[in-house]
Amino acid sequence: MKTPFRTAVLAIVSKDLRAEIRSRELLSVMAIFAFLCILVFSFALELDRVAREEAISGVLWVTLVFASLLGFNRSLAQEGDQGNLDAMLLAPVSRPAIFLGKLLSNYLFTLIVALVILPLMTVIYNSNLLRGWLIVTTVVGVFGFSSIGTLLAMMTLHTRSREAMLPIAMLPVALPLLLTAVRASTNLLNDSPTREWLVWLQLLAAVTVIYLALCWLLSGFVLEE
Amino acid sequence: MDEKTPIIEVENLSKTFGLLPVLRSVNFGVARGETIVLLGQNGGGKSTLLRLLAGLSKPTAGLIRIGGWQMPKEAMEVRRQIGLVSHQSLLYGNLSARENLDFFGKLYGMAKDERAERIRVILDQVGLAKRADSLARDFSRGMQQRLSIARALLHQPEILLLDEPFTGLDQSAAERLEGLVMSAQREERTLIMTTHQLGRAPTLAGRALILSRGQIAFDGNIARMSAASLGELYAGLCGGATVA
Numbered sequence: 364m365k366t367p368f369r370t371a372v373l374a375i376v377s378k379d380l381r382a383e384i385r386s387r388e389l390l391s392v393m394a395i396f397a398f399l400c401i402l403v404f405s406f407a408l409e410l411d412r413v414a415r416e417e418a419i420s421g422v423l424w425v426t427l428v429f430a431s432l433l434g435f436n437r438s439l440a441q442e443g444d445q446g447n448l449d450a451m452l453l454a455p456v457s458r459p460a461i462f463l464g465k466l467l468s469n470y471l472f473t474l475i476v477a478l479v480i481l482p483l484m485t486v487i488y489n490s491n492l493l494r495g496w497l498i499v500t501t502v503v504g505v506f507g508f509s510s511i512g513t514l515l516a517m518m519t520l521h522t523r524s525r526e527a528m529l530p531i532a533m534l535p536v537a538l539p540l541l542l543t544a545v546r547a548s549t550n551l552l553n554d555s556p557t558r559e560w561l562v563w564l565q566l567l568a569a570v571t572v573i574y575l576a577l578c579w580l581l582s583g584f585v586l587e588e
Numbered sequence: 589m590d591e592k593t594p595i596i597e598v599e600n601l602s603k604t605f606g607l608l609p610v611l612r613s614v615n616f617g618v619a620r621g622e623t624i625v626l627l628g629q630n631g632g633g634k635s636t637l638l639r640l641l642a643g644l645s646k647p648t649a650g651l652i653r654i655g656g657w658q659m660p661k662e663a664m665e666v667r668r669q670i671g672l673v674s675h676q677s678l679l680y681g682n683l684s685a686r687e688n689l690d691f692f693g694k695l696y697g698m699a700k701d702e703r704a705e706r707i708r709v710i711l712d713q714v715g716l717a718k719r720a721d722s723l724a725r726d727f728s729r730g731m732q733q734r735l736s737i738a739r740a741l742l743h744q745p746e747i748l749l750l751d752e753p754f755t756g757l758d759q760s761a762a763e764r765l766e767g768l769v770m771s772a773q774r775e776e777r778t779l780i781m782t783t784h785q786l787g788r789a790p791t792l793a794g795r796a797l798i799l800s801r802g803q804i805a806f807d808g809n810i811a812r813m814s815a816a817s818l819g820e821l822y823a824g825l826c827g828g829a830t831v832a
Contacts, residue, residue, distance in 0.1 A: 364665075364668070364697070365664055365697075366694075366695055366696060366697035367697065370694060370697060371694070371695055373694075374691055374694035374695055378680070378683065378687075378691045381682075381683065381687065382680055382682040382683055385682050385683075385723075386682045388682075441680070441682075445676050445677045445678060445679055445680070445681070446674055446676035446677070446678045447678055447679070447680060449644055449672075449674065449676075449678060450672075450678035450679075450692065450739070451695060452644055453642060453643070453644065453667060453670065453672055454667060454692065454695035454696055455664055455667040455668055455695075455696065455697065456695050457664075587646070587660075
């Protein structure tokens with residue numbers, strides 16, 4: 364008899380939250396990296412004000428993607444280092460429940476970082492990023508990245524150089540997400556007409572749903588040997 | 589199920605990693621409540637066999653039945669019956685002993701009150717009741733191993749698989765662990781244990797399986813065997829032995 368799906372997912376999320384509150388291993392690394400990334404881009408683009416304004420959404424998403432990669436790697440390493448993933452796989456829990464539990468934890472941590480860097484970029488780049496629809500775009504996009512990142516981090520967990528393997532595996536796969544997220548954000552920041560950014564936001568949502576469905580279906584195969 | 593029907597049946601089991609055969613046509617059965625030690629050289633397939641029995645790995649060929657259920661196809665039906673102590677701790681260092689057990693209790697679908705009571709009992713049994721709220725990463729190797737056993741026994745499995753549980757333990761930690769293994773035997777659990785400590789094997793189990801080159805080279809009673817004669821047998825089958 365299987366453990367109820369919801370019980371397993373909540374157990375994994377609450378375990379990850381508890382461990383993170385205690386160690387702050389993930390959030391601190393992700394936040395510091397994101398902060399440094401924003402600063403480096405800011406200095407690099409300082410001389411060209413126009414280029415700087417046009418690059419804001421690119422900087423936002425590149426920062427988020429790389430910070431999330433660090434987080435996904437670390438989050439899954441915590442499961443792999445002492446064989447904890449095996450302990451979860453031994454339990455009568457469906458594989459998609461393990462995937463969803465890890466996905467929700469990773470999503471929560473990445474979202475916290477995203478919600479910290481939006482006001483930070485507002486100050487550093489002197490451009491208002493705290494707009495309702497931009498926050499919605501971030502919330503949706505981060506979910507898409509978290510889905511694909513969690514699955515690929517599970518796949519690369521036992522590879523020899525997993526820190527290098529995850530970006531190599533994830534970046535090409537995540538391109539449709541990155542493209543639609545940057546387009547939607549750029550149009551929002553340029554105050555373009557609604558139809559111009561909405562179509563990209565809808566596309567981002569569609570790609571996110573497709574990726575989530577694919578990751579869900581593949582999680583069973585990935586988690587089994 | 590009939591008492592005499594083996595709780596574990598392994599037929600023509602083979603496992604290959606790439607082109608490398610690790611297990612070749614392995615056959616054996618384990619009766620309910622029996623304890624078996626699995627001996628063999630490093631890389632001989634002992635851990636692979638335990639992972640296959642635990643449903644963590646898929647056989648290349650052959651059949652494993654546990655309690656009549658076929659693994660890994662029907663693994664979900666038998667997961668509650670299996671506890672595994674690996675040579676890794678399978679514990680979260682950033683969680684306390686109690687939090688670790690609580691998490692795994694939730695994964696096994698135990699209700700809150702049942703979980704709390706069972707955690708209290710099992711921590712007491714493994715002698716960690718006073719350290720229940722200490723972080724697992726602060727535990728010594730021996731204490732981590734005891735906590736691993738507590739995790740494996742939390743859901744009261746019928747079958748306990750132990751992969752080199754004595755590795756890295758000092759004499760007193762090893763004796764304490766031996767006591768825990770014997771108490772699991774008294775509770776009539778079925779135990780399969782891998783070890784390199786041939787001297788300890790006849791004390792712990794009545795039967796030994798010796799794996800050599802991925803095949804069972806010996807399957808028999810060792811209860812009346814001295815450590816030295818088991819060492820000789822082992823050396824004859826695997827080549828070179830240390831009687832620890």
